[in-house]
Amino acid sequence: SAVISQKPSRDICQRGTSLTIQCQVDSQVTMMFWYRQQPGQSLTLIATANQGSEATYESGFVIDKFPISRPNLTFSTLTVSNMSPEDSSIYLCSVEMHRGGDTQYFGPGTRLTVL
Amino acid sequence: GQNIDQPTEMTATEGAIVQINCTYQTSGFNGLFWYQQHAGEAPTFLSYNVLDGLEEKGRFSSFLSRSKGYSYLLLKELQMKDSASYLCAVRLNQAGTALIFGKGTTLSVSS
Numbered sequence: 001s002a003v004i005s006q007k008p009s010r011d012i013c014q015r016g017t018s019l020t021i022q023c024q025v026d027s028q029v030t031m032m033f034w035y036r037q038q039p040g041q042s043l044t045l046i047a048t049a050n051q052g053s054e055a056t057y058e059s060g061f062v063i064d065k066f067p068i069s070r071p072n073l074t075f076s077t078l079t080v081s082n083m084s085p086e087d088s089s090i091y092l093c094s095v096e097m098h099r100g101g102d103t104q105y106f107g108p109g110t111r112l113t114v115l
Numbered sequence: 116g117q118n119i120d121q122p123t124e125m126t127a128t129e130g131a132i133v134q135i136n137c138t139y140q141t142s143g144f145n146g147l148f149w150y151q152q153h154a155g156e157a158p159t160f161l162s163y164n165v166l167d168g169l170e171e172k173g174r175f176s177s178f179l180s181r182s183k184g185y186s187y188l189l190l191k192e193l194q195m196k197d198s199a200s201y202l203c204a205v206r207l208n209q210a211g212t213a214l215i216f217g218k219g220t221t222l223s224v225s226s
Contacts, residue, residue, distance in 0.1 A: 033213045042202060042216045043158070058213075092157055102206075104148070104214060106157040 002027050002095055004107035012113045013083055020079045021110045023093035028073035031096035033104070034066075038089045049076040049093075083114045117141045119217035121203050126223045127193050135188045135220045137203035145209055149177050149188045150202040152219070158202055161188065190222075198224045 003026040013019050023032065032049040047055040047068055055068035070076045080087050093107045118140040127133040139147070146165040150158035164170055164179035164186060176189040190197055200221050204214040 031212075042218045043204075043214075044216075045213045048213060102146070103160055103163055105160055106150075109157045111155075 002029065002097055002105055004093065004095060004105060006091075006093060006107040006110050008110060009108065010111040010113075012115060014115055015084055017083055018079055018081045019083065019112060020077050021091050021093075021112075023076045023078070023107055025074045025095050029095040029097065030073070031104075032070060032076045033094045033096075034068060034076070034078045035092045035094060035106075036089045037092060037109075043092065046078070046091075049078075080112065083112075085114045088112060088114045117205070117207070117215045119203055119205055119215060121201075121217045121220045123218070124221045124223070126225065129193055129195060129224060129226050131193050132189065132191050133193060133222065135190070135201050135203075135222065137186045137188070137217060139184050139186070139203070139205050139217075141184075141205050141207055141215065143207035144181060144205060145212075146206040147177075147179055147186045148204040148206070148214060149175075149186075150204065152200045152202060154199075161201075193224050195224050195226065198222060 005024045007022045034046040035043040037043050045058050046061045047057040049055050049068050049070040051070045067079045090109045090111050092109045094104045096104050121137045148163050149161040151161050152158040162177035169178045174191045179186045200219040202219045203217040
């Protein structure tokens, strides 16, 4: 599997501010995704990070709130903008590896708390 | 909409066998995944089924019946460290598309 790192691992932020989360993979991957896991809940897809073009967002998520960059095949960022306490969650990036069935692997996650 | 169901909680004892079921009703199907997630950690890949049948990997096995929209994860020789949430996820379309997750099953293993 790929080695996936995320920065920061956790943060506590004030309402109204923005936080950018980085996801770095140790090998080139075609597909990268961003998920959110709210407390006690399962994972919800935010968007697919497309290399060289705009991200594809799921229903309920918009670019103004969650801008995403994907400048190359090993790196992506997710920004949580104008944060509110409802944005407190774990944010995870995942990558798809074409080994053993196009499996998706997850980064360690970023635990965000908004006060 | 997409629907993936699994039991919320299960309990078992060390050394036992437990089966976690997952049923799905989705607009498409291109593979079912099982992940393990310990509290405060990211999900870890366990298994992947795209064809009917049983896939065995050590103490863990996963089964799929596409006609029934049904899968299960079988954990043998349970250990305390197996206490975790187990997430069932379906990929709707071709490789390169994201996963839809069930709400997860929290398994508690006691001695």
